[in-house]
Amino acid sequence: MRAHAMFDTRTKARSLAFLYGAAALTCVLTVLLPHVPSVEERSVLVLGAVSLALALVFLRVAGQVSDGLVHLALAVVTVMLSLVIHYTHNTTLYALIYTWPALYAFYFFSSPVALGHLAFIGAAYATVLRIDDTMDATIRLVLVLGTPLVVGLLISRLLGVVRSGIERSARQERALRSSEGRTRLIVDSARDGFISTDAQGRVLDINAAAERLLGRSRADVLGRPFQELGIPREAHAKFIQRRRDLLKAAREGGTRHLEQRVTINRPDGTQLRGETMIWVVERDGELMFNARLSDIGDRLLEERKRERLVRAEAARAEAERAALTIGRLQAVADAALTQRDLDALGPEILARTREVLDAEAAALLLVQDDGDLSLLSSDPVVAERRPNRVPADAGIAGRVLATRRPVLLNDPPASALADPAILAAGISSLLAVPLIAHEEIIGVIEVGVRPPRRLSAEDVDLLRLTADRVALAIEHVRAYGREHRIAETLQRSLLPQTLPSLPGVALAGRYLPAASEAEVGGDWYDAIGLSGGRVLLVMGDVSGKGLAAASMLGALRSAIRAYALEGHAPAQIADRLNTFVLAEPSREHMATLVLAVFDPVDAELSYVNAGHPPPLALSAEGTPQFLDGARSVPLGVLPFPGYQEETVTLESGGALVLYTDGLVERRAENLDRGLDRLSVAASEGPLETEALCDRLLRAVLPSGATNDDVALLTLCHVPLGSRLALDLPSEPSALRSLRALLRRWLAQAEASDVDVHAIVMACSEACTNAIEHAGAAPDETIAFEAVLRDGEVDIVVRDRGQWRDECPPSDQGRGLELIDALMDDVELEPTPDGTTVRLRRRLTESVSV
């Protein structure tokens, strides 16, 4: 450690200037004050002036002298003082002034350097002594050197102690400052603000972060009371009070710190939302406050953001849960769409209900007509069959019925349960809710859960929502069942129960509803006996399905019958039907239709086709031919379609097939293929009506199942052989065709006109009798048989009725008289079942008339 580092250059230079000044003063005073005359005044004054000059110089350049210059200057001082001693010729007293540079050296320099200077002083004094030749030079030298040496050494030692003390404290201070510097660094780089105040709250120090937080610089805040640094005026008092309380508490040994939130207004207008922790510290017996200030604005924002996130998460989870529940509720309602009857619906509904409520068991009970409940279904299904019926007042279900409110039962006793299957499932909590449709209770739905779960109010609400949908589903299925039954009944009633039986005409019909459709379709057929032994055949297809189509169908059927019995021809009937369909309000209806009137007497077939597949005619040999004439638009599409009929001959032995498109149409197939299939199948086999129907169905629908409804009507023009047998409807209108048939048959047999007249007359009378007098029921038939054998015609007329007694005998008689007159033999056989009349006539040889 360099000694002169203790003193700065300035001090040394100034001291040096002082030395020079002192020397100058000594010189001046020596001359001015009374002195011995040996003093060389001029030289002394010159020396004084030089010293003064040097003193001034050193004062001037005080800051810039180097150590070397100081040493030199000190040597120069020694030399000048030597010259002063020399020129005053006073080697004794004035030798004292050597003390000044000597002490200067010891003061400002280290001991060795000072000793060096002392040695130089010694040498200079010794030189002066030699020059002046003084007595006792040695002793004077010793004294002159010894005094400053001793004093100087003591000074040096003292200065050494002081120096080392100073050095130590400088070291400490450096260490302290560096550690302080480190702390400062830490404190300054801290994110939080640190503030230190005295006990009165005046700021002692703040760090960089605090500057930022407070919006003020360090210099601005030092010494000011903290509360003036941005705490709102209204909060001052409180702040001060809390500080005081804290001090008091600290003094008493209680808590030494407190935390609080503060709002600080910055000078730039912004606001700091902060949190401070204030604690009391003691230093040197004084209490002070240290405070940490942090900006929680960010933290608050963070907290709020987190809260919002959590809330949003919770809301989303809630919404997802709700959506899931709603989805499951909807699944319950949808169950009705997949099931058509209650037995299948029950398990479906219970499975979905269990899902909605996450329950282990569920049961569904429905109110029956007698008021009791019937267990429709339970889930899980219990292995053993137990009685299904439950009295209306039994158990939890009974309570629900009575109160029309949900019932929640924890740890239910077995007696409360209509279905011990629930109990067997280990249920600890049971909830039953009424099923209400159209404001009436139609049943009860129960769910149960296993321990440790308990059903809650939320479950009650959920089950009520489910119950709404269950009730809807059940009602839907029931309504559907009703509607289906109605439609089915309606449709069955629209098809003819029996087909009319007419001479020369055999009829057969088939109807197959579509397999996959639960709704009834719009196909129908009909055969109506018209006057004169004719028959009207109808084959139709109303657009649409269900009740609407069925009711249009029924209306058309009735209309056709009415028009036909009025005697209108097929084209006229079609025109009227068209008007009828067009006039149907609201719904768009359309119907395709074939109307055909067949007269077995002249074998004529008149037909009209309103947009329907063409009828198929078969000759007696089985040659098929589609009747493509008279094609027109379907009913209900044009206001004036102008239907026209076509007439063909259906010879004896031939057949006619009417059908709907279900028989010939297949998906992804040309219609012609279906028609070909039909005609091929029809021609391959006997033309007997029932056999024909069976054959056609087998060929066209091998699997028996259809996508579409199928309706089929066949007619055979029954040929007449040597035996004419037919069932006569017990109606007077049938007689004409019988006569015509007979005439034809007799013509075939080449009977003469007389024979024909007689036989036809007799048969007509006999059948009239049978019809009139038998009192037969309308659907009873009269069995008529005529056989040609060996030129003889034998006729048998059998009726199944009872001869009425009320008939006036004369009527009866007239007829019988005629018969008697015309036939060769007449026999009457009354039997318990009816009456048989036998007639016989021998044919005469035909004579050309």
Add this chain to the structure above:
Amino acid sequence: MNVDGATLTSSLHGNHVIVSVGGEIDVFNAARLIALVEAAVPTDAHGAVLDLTGVGFLDSTAIRKLFALTSRLRERRQHVRVVTPCGSTVLRTLELVQFGRAAPMHASLEEALAELG
């Protein structure tokens, strides 16, 4: 006019009515037809000519009704003549029941008209 398979037309001939019937008359339509025939003869007519040329068949009911008709017309002092062509089946039938006793039968309409007086 069409009556369940039979036809009926009427026309005036002076103060007589000619009623022409066609088709087949049996128990089914006899009553209705004969009633219509009767209705076709106004009460102030002197008589009626019933032309059965177009009739193909008559059964006992028809015959009975015809008898009744003639009798009613006679009660009204109206003459009735019946036309049935030769060889027709109806003629045969009416001969069988001796209808001629109830009303004169003629072979043609002209013949019947000529006889009107």
